[in-house]
Amino acid sequence: MAEIHVRALALEPDQTSIEVMGRAVLERIADFIDGLSQAPAGRNDDTEQIVARMLRPPPEEAGDLTALLDTFQDAAERSLDTAGPGYLAYFPAGGLVGSALAELLAQTYNRFTAVAELAPALVAMEHGILRWLCGQFGLPSSAAGLVTTGGSMATLAGLVAARHDRLGEDIAGGTLYVTEHTHHCVAKAARIAGLPASSVRTVPARGLRMDPDAAARLIAVDRANGLRPFLLVGTAGTTSTGTIDPLAELGELARRENIWFHVDAAYGGGFRLTARGRDRLRGIERADSVVFDPHKSLFLPYGTGVLLVRDTGPLRAAHSGRGDYLQDLTGVAGLPDYGHLGPELTREFRGLRLWLPLHLHGAAAFRDALDEKLDLAALAYRELTADPLLEVPWEPDLTVVVFRLRADDDANRRLLDRINRTGRFFLSSTRVDERFYLRLNATSHRTHESHLRDALDHIRRCAGDEATTRPRT
Template structure:
């Protein structure tokens, strides 16, 4: 029996109910955003057991009340790292622009399927326009394009799939690809997911500045060919996670050209620094890549959950990923819109169903203007240079690498290069990190580089300004001065 259309439908709130809900959520959102400048980067205590059990509880059969439910969410949010705090200087944080969140709300309430051009042509054009701008920013030629992903990891995965398909074909187990120990771990994971055995992933030595040794790369490629392997891919880093090091991209591009290999650049962290004059110069050579991974949720200050892969020849993305489904035929008819052949994003990556990811980038770019983003990135470069100068002047601290982007790595000096003194310095650095983070005002993270425990200051988030950096340096100085 069919229901009467006039009957009550609890899944369809009235306008008044939506207005009440929206007002309540928006008030909380504004209060949260206003609190961020003073927010600690890490909660001061663990969540109570009662909250964990409440969040694990199954939903009830009966209707709940919105205020208590939102209160519960507010409580859960409190016990998480705060990536929007200006004290968040760990990892490669993503602060999340407020305007991007507004765009996300609009994208989700309108709920458009944006993977096929015929279904939402103007919104596919929106994403295409942003991706073309990304490609042009990286120096790729007209005709380049790409696809939005959930992040840099999936972008790197699709790049490896495309390189594998284009260079090796169906029989690829004798293929070899080349990274350094400083390359983001998502590339090694992507190679495994793409079906390559561990021996196919060749780790190229790095130089003292932590950039890939291109001379060693040439030798390794020649050696692999001599042993019957098929080299097919070089992955260069445009800003490593550890220190922001930039591989010698022009020389890697030369090798890729000479050896007929695919050249992919992982620019998830560093790519958008191309907006600045310094970044444009330091990232020279990226324009010669076949594919480039980007992470707008890093250096375009977007909320977590959006990455991008741009390609010199986007048709190769489709060739590598497209698989027909009879149920897609009705939406797959090719036609032009405004004189443009718009892409079907579903055929350019692993995902079929997804929302309009590009709206969260399109709106702030057009609302704030590109100059605002350029200025913010220039500020981060300036702040990193200042941190480097201050820490390098501290007598007990070692700052081995001048920052190429916005990450400064430092550690306690070792008395000598003996194994015992290195172990002692590593422990002293680890203890120092604990004292720094105990303040609650900032959060720094660590890594290990060539056997040395190292602390990182990563200045990426748009809310980080000179005042918090000055406070950070004071906290570090006080922690160094404390007795172990």
């Protein structure tokens, strides 16, 4: 590619320059996507040297775009490729191209959407998608929400709303209820919201799921001791194992106890689009708030989270503010002011990254892809269970499959290293009941049966090699 020079200090390039730069970037994108099917899941060679290069300060004079794009590409290639079919760890974020293009448009137009009056049609686009999502979760017509940077920020906003609604200004003695499998962002949000670590109560789990009876007993004991239970957290797909809590029973318990019911569906929420997902996530419609990460199970880019609430009143009451500099804004009937529903006032127009791919591809395309991922998880479970060297203790609720060698933890650590060493596939690990497990999650929209079968063959070969070579005890 020929060098692309940008005139010094040309902060306002002309149309021709923009077109040249845009083509250069889009060519890189197209080449990257085209090569994903054969790309390694990651590489980290020459880390110290490339990090040192990336730490250099910007020059005084203008640079060359081609060289700068080369530098970015070099840096990006020395990281985990979460967009490719071989990434089977954590929660793959495939990064739909349509969503990336939407982000380019949104950032270029750079409209302010925290206040509806300044961009009513754009806010309506975002609001329409959120209302549609509320319907997918079975929430009432009064439900709405906001798009955040991810599940952690959405959890914080939901927890603050629950705290304000159920405890008021005096938060002393407030308690919330989780399990050992609840995502740590809940405890982090509680700490940020001013609650002590002792306020986070750990309910015993039964088969990896919150035990509703144990939760009821703990709530009763806390009330008897003068504490103030205000929040019960259920999980629709835990991070370690993808397990779904008994949401219907927990929702009924929260109703009886008059406490806020929050469901962390950051991972599992997208599966509500499927028939199997709706059945497995039954009870989520009882939630007062739901966190969902479209960058997990709707294949969107990282930094895309959603908070949905049954009633926006508590959300607004906990987050709204006033200032003399806002006196010219009167609001738009029927549209939310997102700056008064969450911690952020300055926020980019995030709705387009959801609106464009959903309208471009249609909801059925996402539903079909998610059904395929459930099928892949069932396939992985069957294949790994059939291997006598492996222990696969839990049938997946969604798409996370955990397994281990019938050996000690050290052997399983070595197995994970063998699997990941080639860079073709990448798995992660977790600990359950103090035991080390390997963790496989084929949720990327680019991972299909052929990719998974290749990965399973690789896992079995590595398991056989480890079983043959591990030290005798």
